[in-house]
Amino acid sequence: xxxLELHVDVGVPIDTAWENLHQVENYPHFVDGVRGARTEAxxxxxxxxxxxGRARDVEAEVSDRGERVMEWLSVGxxxxxxxxxxxxxxxxxxxxxxxxxxxxxxxxxxxxxxKGFAQTNAIERLVxxxxxxxxxxxxxx
Numbered sequence: 001x002x003x004l005e006l007h008v009d010v011g012v013p014i015d016t017a018w019e020n021l022h023q024v025e026n027y028p029h030f031v032d033g034v035r036g037a038r039t040e041a042x043x044x045x046x047x048x049x050x051x052x053g054r055a056r057d058v059e060a061e062v063s064d065r066g067e068r069v070m071e072w073l074s075v076g077x078x079x080x081x082x083x084x085x086x087x088x089x090x091x092x093x094x095x096x097x098x099x100x101x102x103x104x105x106x107x108x109x110x111x112x113x114x115k116g117f118a119q120t121n122a123i124e125r126l127v128x129x130x131x132x133x134x135x136x137x138x139x140x141x
Contacts, residue, residue, distance in 0.1 A: 008131040017094040030133035079103040
């Protein structure tokens with residue numbers, strides 16, 4: 001498994017950022033390649049993803065752990081796990097720490113794309129872009 005950790009500081013209170021991360025239905029607004037998303041029973045999320053020209057449904061188990069930590073784990077391929085950890089910087093600013101654990105072979109088999117170092121760079125760019133889009137999304141209100 002490979003691990004990626006990135007963060008973004010957003011200009012909204014922690015409660016606003018937390019609420020927006022939990023609104024799975026809005027993920028298509030800021031997560032590249034997500035065409036549809038919904039919350040399902042039992043703490044699951046269903047995402048309709050288009051990546052590398054391939055359409056794919058991705059299911060994930062989502063749970064809250066501790067103070068302002070949301071964890072998720074994909075059900076089936078690709079093998080993905082991650083978390084969002086929120087920390088207040090002050091009353092109007094929040095740091096969002098994203099952690100992604102993935103099996104490079106599983107990601108390539110599911111979505112295609114480059115191998116090795118190029119794949120790692122592509123995934124990092126994608127996650128960084130999604131965090132920036134989330135920042136823009138929540139700061140617009």
